[in-house]
Amino acid sequence: xxxxxxxxxxxxxxxxxxxxxxxxxxxxxxxxxxxKQPFEERYAQLEQLSESGRYSEFYATAEQLRLDTETExxxxxxxxxxxxxxxxxxxxxxxxxxxxxxxxxLPSNYQTIIQDYTEAVKREWVADxxxxxxxxxxxxxxxxxxxxxxxxxxxxxxxxLEMGESYHFNIKSDLxxxxxxxxxxxxxxxxxxxxxxxxxxDELDSEKKAWAFVRKSEVLITQGNETxxxxxxxxxxxxxxxxxxxxxxxxxxxxxxxxxxxxDLADIILRDLLKRTNDRGDxxxxxxxELGKINYEQFRDxxxxxxxxxxxxxxxxxxxxxGGQLGLAQCAAMQKRYDVALDLFKQVxxxxxxxxYNRVVDQKEVQNSLVMISRHLSLQKDYSRALQFMDVExxxxxxxxxxxxERHAQLHRLRAQQLADSLAASQADLKTTNPTENEALWLQQxxxxxxxxxxxxxxxxxxxxxxxxxxxxxxxxxxxxxAIYYDKAGNVEKSIEVWHKIVREREGKPQWPLALxxxxxxxxAIGQYDDAxxxxxxxxxxxxxxPEVFKGMVALAKCYIAKATSGDQSQDFLESAExxxxxVLSNLAVTPKANxxxxxxxxxxxLYYTAERYPDAINVYIExxxxxxxxxxxxxxxxxxxxSYRRSGLALENNNGDDADPIAAVLKxxxxxxxQQYIANARSYFTRAIKFYDAIPDRRxxxxxxxxxxYSWLYRADCLFxxxxxxxxxxxxxxxxxxxxxxSTALASFVQIINCKTLLxxxxxxxxxxxxxxxxxxxxxxxxxxxxxxxxxxxxWQNWFQGLETTGLW
Numbered sequence: 001x002x003x004x005x006x007x008x009x010x011x012x013x014x015x016x017x018x019x020x021x022x023x024x025x026x027x028x029x030x031x032x033x034x035x036k037q038p039f040e041e042r043y044a045q046l047e048q049l050s051e052s053g054r055y056s057e058f059y060a061t062a063e064q065l066r067l068d069t070e071t072e073x074x075x076x077x078x079x080x081x082x083x084x085x086x087x088x089x090x091x092x093x094x095x096x097x098x099x100x101x102x103x104x105x106l107p108s109n110y111q112t113i114i115q116d117y118t119e120a121v122k123r124e125w126v127a128d129x130x131x132x133x134x135x136x137x138x139x140x141x142x143x144x145x146x147x148x149x150x151x152x153x154x155x156x157x158x159x160x161l162e163m164g165e166s167y168h169f170n171i172k173s174d175l176x177x178x179x180x181x182x183x184x185x186x187x188x189x190x191x192x193x194x195x196x197x198x199x200x201x202d203e204l205d206s207e208k209k210a211w212a213f214v215r216k217s218e219v220l221i222t223q224g225n226e227t228x229x230x231x232x233x234x235x236x237x238x239x240x241x242x243x244x245x246x247x248x249x250x251x252x253x254x255x256x257x258x259x260x261x262x263x264d265l266a267d268i269i270l271r272d273l274l275k276r277t278n279d280r281g282d283x284x285x286x287x288x289x290e291l292g293k294i295n296y297e298q299f300r301d302x303x304x305x306x307x308x309x310x311x312x313x314x315x316x317x318x319x320x321x322x323g324g325q326l327g328l329a330q331c332a333a334m335q336k337r338y339d340v341a342l343d344l345f346k347q348v349x350x351x352x353x354x355x356x357y358n359r360v361v362d363q364k365e366v367q368n369s370l371v372m373i374s375r376h377l378s379l380q381k382d383y384s385r386a387l388q389f390m391d392v393e394x395x396x397x398x399x400x401x402x403x404x405x406e407r408h409a410q411l412h413r414l415r416a417q418q419l420a421d422s423l424a425a426s427q428a429d430l431k432t433t434n435p436t437e438n439e440a441l442w443l444q445q446x447x448x449x450x451x452x453x454x455x456x457x458x459x460x461x462x463x464x465x466x467x468x469x470x471x472x473x474x475x476x477x478x479x480x481x482x483a484i485y486y487d488k489a490g491n492v493e494k495s496i497e498v499w500h501k502i503v504r505e506r507e508g509k510p511q512w513p514l515a516l517x518x519x520x521x522x523x524x525a526i527g528q529y530d531d532a533x534x535x536x537x538x539x540x541x542x543x544x545x546x547p548e549v550f551k552g553m554v555a556l557a558k559c560y561i562a563k564a565t566s567g568d569q570s571q572d573f574l575e576s577a578e579x580x581x582x583x584v585l586s587n588l589a590v591t592p593k594a595n596x597x598x599x600x601x602x603x604x605x606x607l608y609y610t611a612e613r614y615p616d617a618i619n620v621y622i623e624x625x626x627x628x629x630x631x632x633x634x635x636x637x638x639x640x641x642x643x644s645y646r647r648s649g650l651a652l653e654n655n656n657g658d659d660a661d662p663i664a665a666v667l668k669x670x671x672x673x674x675x676q677q678y679i680a681n682a683r684s685y686f687t688r689a690i691k692f693y694d695a696i697p698d699r700r701x702x703x704x705x706x707x708x709x710x711y712s713w714l715y716r717a718d719c720l721f722x723x724x725x726x727x728x729x730x731x732x733x734x735x736x737x738x739x740x741x742x743x744s745t746a747l748a749s750f751v752q753i754i755n756c757k758t759l760l761x762x763x764x765x766x767x768x769x770x771x772x773x774x775x776x777x778x779x780x781x782x783x784x785x786x787x788x789x790x791x792x793x794x795x796x797w798q799n800w801f802q803g804l805e806t807t808g809l810w
Contacts, residue, residue: 039065039074043081050085053092058085076123080136083116087139096142098177099359103317110143131164138171141178148356150182169208172198176215180222181357192219210243217252226260247273247283254290263294270294285311285320289360292327301331322351323360326369333373338385342392345370349395363396367404370396374411383415402467402474409460413485416453419446454489458482462498476506483518496522503535513539513548520552529559545589550596553580554603561607577607598628602637614644635692639708642685646715649678649722676723683719686712710745721752730756742780747773747797748790754804774801 042065049058062082069075086109090096095105117140126132141156157175161168172194179191198204198212213236220229230253237249250273257266270291277284292307304327311324329344345366352363370393377386390411397404423446458481465478479502486495499519506512516539523532536556543549560577564570584590584600591597601624608617621641625634652675693701693709701709717732730753737749750773757766777797785793792800 039069042068043074043077046078046081050081050088053089055085055089072123076120076125079116079123080120080125083113083120083136083139086113086116087142096139096146098142098145098174098181104146104355107147110146113143114140129163131166134160134163134166134168134171136160137163138168138174142174145178145357150178150184150357154178154182154184167201167203169198169204173208173211176212177359178357180215180218181359183362188219188223192216195219206240207243207245210240210245213237213240214245214248214252217249217256221252221256221259224259226256229256230260247277248286251283251286251290254287258290258294258297263298267291267294280314282318282320285315285318285323289320289323289327292324296327296330296334299334301334305331319359319361322348322358325351326361326366330369333369338373338377338389341373342385342388345389345392349392352396363398366396367393371404371407374407378411378414381418383411383418387411387415400467402464405460405463405467406478409457409464409481412453412457412460413481416450416457416485416488419450419453423447423450451489454485455491458485458489458491458494458498461485476502476509476511479506480511480515483515487518487522492522492526513543513546516542517548517552517555521555524555524559527562529563532556532559533563547596550584550587550590550594551599553584554596554599557581557600557603557607561610565610574607574611578604581607592627598624598631601627602631602633605637605640609640609644612647614648617641617644618648635689635696635705635708638685638689638692639712642682642689642712643715645678645682645685646719646722649675649682652678679719679722683716683723686716686719690716710740713739714745714748717749717752721756726756726759730760742776743784744787744790744792746776747792750776751800770801770804774798777801 042061046058046061046065049055049061059082062078062085066075066078066082069078087096090105090109090113093103093105095103095109117136120126121133121136126136137156137160141153141160143153144150144156145153154175157171157178160171161175176191176194179187179194195212195216199209199216201209213232217229217233220226220232233249233253233256237246237253240246240249250269254266254269254273257263257269270287273283273287274291277287288307288310292304292311295301295304295307308324308327308331311320312328315321315324325344326348329341329348332338332341332344348361348366352358352361352366356363370389374386374389374393377383377389390408393404394408423443426446427443461478461482465475465482468474468478479498483495483498483502486492486498496519499515499522502515503512503519506515516535520532520535520539523529523535533556536552536559539546539552540549540556557577557580560573560580564573564577581600581604584596585604590600601620605617605620605624608614608620618641621637621644624631625637625641628634631637652671689708689712693705693712696705713732713736717729717736720726720729720732723729733749733753733756737746737753740746740749750769753769754766754773757763757769777794780794782794785791785797
């Protein structure tokens with residue numbers, strides 16, 4: 001095409017449109033290399049990038065501009081623009097608002113908005129008390145809201161309302177939503193006040209006022225003012241009938257009727273709404289939830305479940321979904337499908353932990369449901385399940401809920417006691433036979449579980465004491481319970497810590513002496529006798545006439561006796577113990593009916609027995625046996641009297657003397673007579689001990705009881721042997737061996753049977769007994785040799801019995 005043709009109009013010359021951005025780039029290209037673009041130009045370009053939604057390019061350019069800023073004011077401008085752009089981007093993605101339950105951005109985005117606005121305001125980017133500053137506080141508040149920090153969010157929005165001259169409907173409506181979803185103290189009155197301000201503003205369009213009208217109805221219903229809500233809906237709803245909120249007004253009417261007890265009328269309205277709302281939207285979800293609640297309240301749990309299922313099937317990712325799950329959980333619990341209910345409640349509490357400001361489900365409502373279920377299960381003594389629901393409840397309880405913390409501790413205590421009773425019964429069933437390896441493992445696991453529950457109970461009571469520190473009675477009681485259950489859990493370190501706390505903080509309180517006594521006991525239990533002695537002495541000095549001091553003196557004496565067996569000053573400790581016990585027995589304030597008197601008497605007998613002062617032990621124990629014939633520890637006293645007589649009789653064997661000396665001969669004859677009498681007395685007390693222990697049911701007999709019973713059987717037979725009654729002794733040993741088969745006691749009995757048969761000249765019967773002993777030795781389990789009075793190894797027993805072949809006894 002020639003220029004002439006072009007001028008003749010035969011060809012159209014193309015027109016090139018150059019954008020401002022291209023023009024700016026061209027200018028940059030044409031500028032000298034040392035040219036520095038002014039901040040204002042670069043800032044304007046940055047604004048254009050933000051307005052056009054080119055956010056990736058915007059952030060990269062903004063960061064470079066931030067690094068190139070020369071003044072604090074410029075830096076503030078960049079921070080402010082970046083915060084605005086990020087908020088705009090999140091709004092565009094529907095991730096920046098109050099109703100962002102189902103879709104939130106990364107927490108770092110909200111944190112960055114807060115940081116950038118903070119840096120901008122610090123550098124006076126916008127003036128105080130202006131609409132622009134109100135918008136800043138609004139954005140910062142929404143950022144805190146999406147970080148689940150509702151208190152900070154609400155404070156920022158409340159501050160925003162104080163700024164500027166414009167009417168901030170968006171800020172007010174967001175603040176109302178925050179109030180209704182986070183439910184801070186006094187939130188209903190605050191929300192109601194804002195809604196009434198909106199309704200009184202004649203300049204707002206009907207849609208906004210209709211929204212406020214519906215929310216005010218909701219507030220009145222939540223406050224329990226159903227009558228006022230119904231009156232408002234009947235009189236004013238006609239003003240907003242043409243708005244998009246007309247169906248929600250009907251929903252509010254139905255909700256008010258349901259709360260007022262008019263379930264049938266509410267049901268009619270809701271079912272009519274259900275027919276009209278087939279788009280599975282928010283109204284549909286709320287209608288189904290209301291119908292589910294009506295049916296649940298009328299115990300039509302299967303119908304209720306269907307409505308709640310409609311919600312969970314259609315509202316995944318929304319607030320309503322959690323409401324449907326809660327309804328299904330309540331229905332499952334009503335149907336006693338507790339495992340299903342528990343799983344659903346866990347999902348509900350998990351959702352609330354992730355996003356605590358749920359429009360539909362109040363954490364308190366969830367807690368109340370869980371409380372009702374756990375209490376119902378507790379009444380049925382199903383503490384295990386009750387604890388499972390209680391553990392879920394603890395995920396949603398508010399900080400400082402003392403009542404919940406105390407219930408949690410009590411449930412752990414009740415479960416521990418229940419398991420302990422069950423374990424005791426199981427051990428009684430297994431007592432007649434040796435438990436299998438699996439049974440022994442189960443018993444150990446159950447015992448560990450009991451200790452765990454007691455420890456959790458103690459932890460719970462400590463938590464109660466922390467929450468109730470300003471309530472003296474509750475504080476003291478909770479500390480006490482914590483110490484008691486740490487003791488039961490075997491957590492001696494923690495129990496000592498708490499007893500110390502009580503002793504340190506509660507002096508002057510009625511239970512202080514007992515706390516001091518329990519602290520001393522704890523030290524005594526772990527063998528720290530010096531510490532135990534220190535606090536027993538403190539108890540004696542501080543409260544010399546308290547009931548605890550007399551129990552403490554007996555316990556202090558036990559500490560001295562324990563120290564006597566392990567130290568160089570044994571005689572000094574035994575004398576101190578004897579002095580203490582005698583002081584209790586001689587105190588006029590302590591009568592024989594008192595437990596302290598009984599304990600001191602039996603402990604004094606034990607002291608004499610330990611010190612080998614057998615005549616004194618016999619006298620004291622016989623007094624105790626005569627005074628307390630029904631005492632639970634009577635069997636031990638009977639055994640120790642018998643053993644004191646036996647040891648006293650055996651000691652007389654060493655008094656041989658010279659038979660040629662008439663006086664020595666008389667003395668020897670007298671000693672022999674005394675020995676015979678002592679051994680006969682010993683036999684009598686061993687028989688009484690056997691009768692006492694055999695009368696105790698297996699499940700109630702302790703390991704110590706079993707030991708005294710076993711020794712009583714063996715020692716009674718020994719008495720017959722020492723009296724020279726070999727035939728009767730052999731029969732008694734046979735009975736003992738039969739009762740305690742496959743034990744060291746049985747083997748010791750076989751040894752004595754062989755001796756009896758040999759002394760009676762019945763070598764064939766002795767040889768037969770040897771073979772029975774070897775047969776039983778082969779059947780014995782390995783761990784049996786570590787138990788019993790005689791602790792020989794398998795090889796030692798085998799060598800002894802087989803060695804009889806070479807002795808020439810038969």
